[in-house]
Amino acid sequence: MNLKLKVWRQSGASDKGKMVDYALSDISPDSSFLEMIDVLNMQLVEKGEEPVAFDHDCREGICGMCSMYINGQPHGPGDRVTTCQLHMRSFKDGDTITIEPWRASAFPVIKDLVVDRGAFDRIIQAGGYVSVNTSGNTQDANSIPIPKADADAAFDAATCIGCGACVAACKNASAMLFVSAKVSQLDLLPQGKVESKQRVLNMVAQMDKEGFGNCTNTGACEAECPKGISLENIARMNRLYLASEISAK
Numbered sequence: 009m010n011l012k013l014k015v016w017r018q019s020g021a022s023d024k025g026k027m028v029d030y031a032l033s034d035i036s037p038d039s040s041f042l043e044m045i046d047v048l049n050m051q052l053v054e055k056g057e058e059p060v061a062f063d064h065d066c067r068e069g070i071c072g073m074c075s076m077y078i079n080g081q082p083h084g085p086g087d088r089v090t091t092c093q094l095h096m097r098s099f100k101d102g103d104t105i106t107i108e109p110w111r112a113s114a115f116p117v118i119k120d121l122v123v124d125r126g127a128f129d130r131i132i133q134a135g136g137y138v139s140v141n142t143s144g145n146t147q148d149a150n151s152i153p154i155p156k157a158d159a160d161a162a163f164d165a166a167t168c169i170g171c172g173a174c175v176a177a178c179k180n181a182s183a184m185l186f187v188s189a190k191v192s193q194l195d196l197l198p199q200g201k202v203e204s205k206q207r208v209l210n211m212v213a214q215m216d217k218e219g220f221g222n223c224t225n226t227g228a229c230e231a232e233c234p235k236g237i238s239l240e241n242i243a244r245m246n247r248l249y250l251a252s253e254i255s256a257k
């Protein structure tokens with residue numbers, strides 16, 4: 009395949025950044041999108057130019073690192089795939105492909121396509137965990153009966169990989185889908201219920217502090233989420249937040 013690329017280049021956080029055009033030839037339709045960028049980078053290095061910085065790790069849809077906008081869509085075309093799971097056969101020979109970083113003030117650009125998603129880490133640090141009693145008397149989790157429907161819903165919420173596509177897709181740059189998935193995966197299980205109220209209050213407070221926008225129910229987050237995280241999680245978190253706020257007064 010022969011392709012034209014328009015890639016966002018930004019040397020650092022204080023650089024204004026701009027789109028730069030590149031031409032690539034002989035790209036296999038079976039290569040992944042990230043392998044295509046690897047080829048571009050090899051060619052740039054051979055020419056003595058700076059390669060395009062982009063995040064990646066697992067390259068199998070697990071880590072959530074490969075966050076980028078492709079032709080105006082988070083993670084590009086394709087349903088429920090991350091950028092690393094996207095293959096070049098999803099494009100046509102001769103296509104022009106535009107590649108940009110996430111655009112949200114809470115995710116500042118570090119370099120080229122790499123953004124700082126530390127805000128997500130700080131939200132998790134605010135309460136996205138279960139405090140474990142390490143006294144030696146901890147009950148085996150498997151010995152606690154959990155209704156199948158709750159276990160399934162908790163598992164579905166836990167598939168969130170923290171990629172940030174929900175924020176990037178949202179016109180308000182809201183992080184509600186991510187935060188609600190992280191709240192739900194714990195709140196639905198008896199082990200997580202104990203700290204449920206304080207957790208949701210702390211995580212939402214941190215979310216607001218990080219500068220994410222409000223949810224206006226457009227559903228763009230759910231539509232672009234590579235893991236199909238449901239809006240039901242947002243409804244669950246809103247109910248829990250309200251109840252927790254009232255009982256805290």
Ligand code: SF4
Pocket residue numbers: 167168169170171172173174175185186189229232233234235236237
């Ligand atoms: S909710 Fe979906 S889009 Fe948002 S961070 Fe989690 S996996 Fe990514």
Ligand code: FES
Pocket residue numbers: 063064065066067068069070071072073074090091092093
């Ligand atoms: S590189 Fe890990 S999800 Fe894409």
